[in-house]
Amino acid sequence: MTELRVVDVVEEQLDSVWQVRNRSFGPGGDREEWTKNARTFIADGRMLGVQDGDVLVAAARIWPFEQWWQGRRVPMGGVAGVVVAPEYRGRGVGSLLMRGVLRRCAEKGYPLTGLYPATTVLYRRLGYEFAGSRYRFSFQAADLRTLGGSGTAVRKAGPADADRFLELASKAHETRRSSGPLIWPRSEIVSWLEDEDNFAYLADDGFVVYNWSDGDLAVDELIAGSEETARALWATVGSGASIARTVHAYCAPFDPIHLLAEHEADGDARTVRWMLRLIDAPAALAARGFPENVVLEADLRIDDPELPTNTGDWHLSIANGSARLTASEPSPDALRLGARGLAALYAGTPLAALRGAGLATGADVLDPALDAVFGSPAPYMLDYF
Ligand SMILES: CC(C)(COP(=O)(O)OP(=O)(O)OC[C@H]1O[C@@H](n2cnc3c(N)ncnc32)[C@H](O)[C@@H]1OP(=O)(O)O)[C@@H](O)C(=O)NCCC(=O)NCCS
Structure with missing residues (x-):
């Protein structure tokens, strides 16, 4: 082993990153899509690696997010895809890489960094701590179907509505003084709405995006500026009740839907915790x-x-x-x-x-x-x- 050093990953190293990634997270994923995506991180200096001589042995990338904190947007470097080649683990390579990530977040001017940890040990050592959760709640589709709101016009939406979606989400998070939700780069919102597996609907003061998930329906995001719109959008998803028994939804634990739906399917609320660090x-x-x-x-x-x-x-x-x-x-x-x-x-x-x-x-x-x-x-x- 020569001296290990943190480097900016270059395109020629993406094969090596893919291999370490497969050994770390298991096989799968669309390699072409992953490579296209990785290039955007490389172009903007947001993909770091660790090299032993000429060999790339670890990698991580940084998403250019903003995050809502009490209704204000704070730039946040979202750290993902942290991987170390198995033969290099347990000797400080992950820590070396993450120190490089912290430095890069500082250089990029992100006052915050956040991540979903697979193990907390590495990240706690470097100053990250649990800050919040991603919640997935489950509702009976039949309950949502009868929520009403039929007086509210709801139309099919697509990538051309990306700006409107961003505007409606911003307004909601400012008004509710939300803490935690992410603001993704606009190009990611467009891809989300372009994906034909996602079904997007828009009302005057709200939207929903949902999809199929193992025979159930799953709501990625639902924003509603009024009770009527909340009823109309949830009922649109619930209209699938003849096929889907359950609707899973990523939403706040205090979203109005918990106060509107008659029965939340018992025992299937899931949480995944994320960590935060001040840069x-x-x-x-x-x-x-x-x-x-x-x-x-x-x-x-x-x-x-x-x-x-x-x-x-x-x-x-x-x-x-x-x-x-x-x-x-x-x-x-x-x-x-x-x-x-x-x-x-x-x-x-x-x-x-x-x-x-x-x-x-x-x-x-x-x-x-x-x-x-x-x-x-x-x-x-x-x-x-
Ligand atoms: C997790 C991972 C990145 C750690 O890399 P690494 O090079 O082994 O990390 P380090 O050697 O710098 O370890 C730093 C500390 O974290 C601890 N640690 C590392 N992996 C750990 C694990 N799986 N469980 C518990 N502690 C772990 C180490 O023991 C060390 O603490 P110590 O000094 O008290 O021994 C690496 O094991 C990996 O690639 N795993 C598979 C993919 C993955 O889980 N990535 C993280 C996604 S969030």
Whole structure:
């Protein structure tokens, strides 16, 4: 083994990445589609690898997402396809690669990074912590069919409606002050709507995209600006009840559908958890939304050995729905956090839980106030990446 180094993957190495990927995630997938997609990551410096001499032994890519945090959009590097060749595992290659990913996220100006972990060990070591879930709920198709909303016009939609879909989703997440959902690059929204396996419908103030899933129906996303539209769009999906008994839906745990549907099929709610990390603490806090009617002044001591620019004594001021983190003098009253504690706090994890896990220490007088400003309805994502 020569000296291992982090590199930008080049097109000629895509065969090697594909092979490591197959050995990591199992065979399958459309290779042509994967290669086309990988080229867009390479072109934008968002695909990194680790080389041993000339041999590529690990790879990862970074999605250029934005993520909603209390109704505001925050740029987020979504890390995916982290793979290390089996013969190189267990000797720090994954960690070396992920340190390169953190540096690249900083260079790209993403204040946040997020990922779905297959193992938490690697990512926790580097400062990621659980921040939210992707929920899949199951409903009886027959219940949805009779939800009504027949007075609402619903029309078939397609790729030409991509901008309208983005606009409606933005409006909904701003109004609801959502935390967690992703904003995908527009080209991905177009491909989603172009895919003939996805069925898209549009109303004046909402849309739905759904598809078949092992004989059931599955809703990728449903946005409705009013009760009538929610009823109409869910009923459109439920109209498949003569063939599909169950409709699975990726949605928030507090989506109005839980209050409208008569029976949620028992015991089939699934969650997959995702992790978050702050790359640039002042920028991440400045970009996030906060409740409008609260004021908070707090001293923080952050220790982040992986990203020393986050390390230091800080003062956090929150007012008028926005936060400012500025360098300050050390304070005996500071709340002390590492990178994991900071990520979990950002996502609204209660201080009692952070202290209970040793992720926050120091003064506790401001705990109720911190819970009030950071706490929000549970962060959720609709998509896996
Ligand atoms: C997960 C993976 C990327 C780790 O790569 P790696 O080069 O072995 O990672 P490192 O050697 O840097 O390990 C860092 C730490 O994570 C731990 N770790 C690595 N894989 C682990 C696993 N599967 N389960 C538990 N801990 C694991 C290591 O033990 C190490 O901790 P230690 O220092 O206490 O021993 C690699 O095993 C892989 O490619 N797996 C298959 C694909 C996959 O699961 N990718 C992750 C998708 S999110």
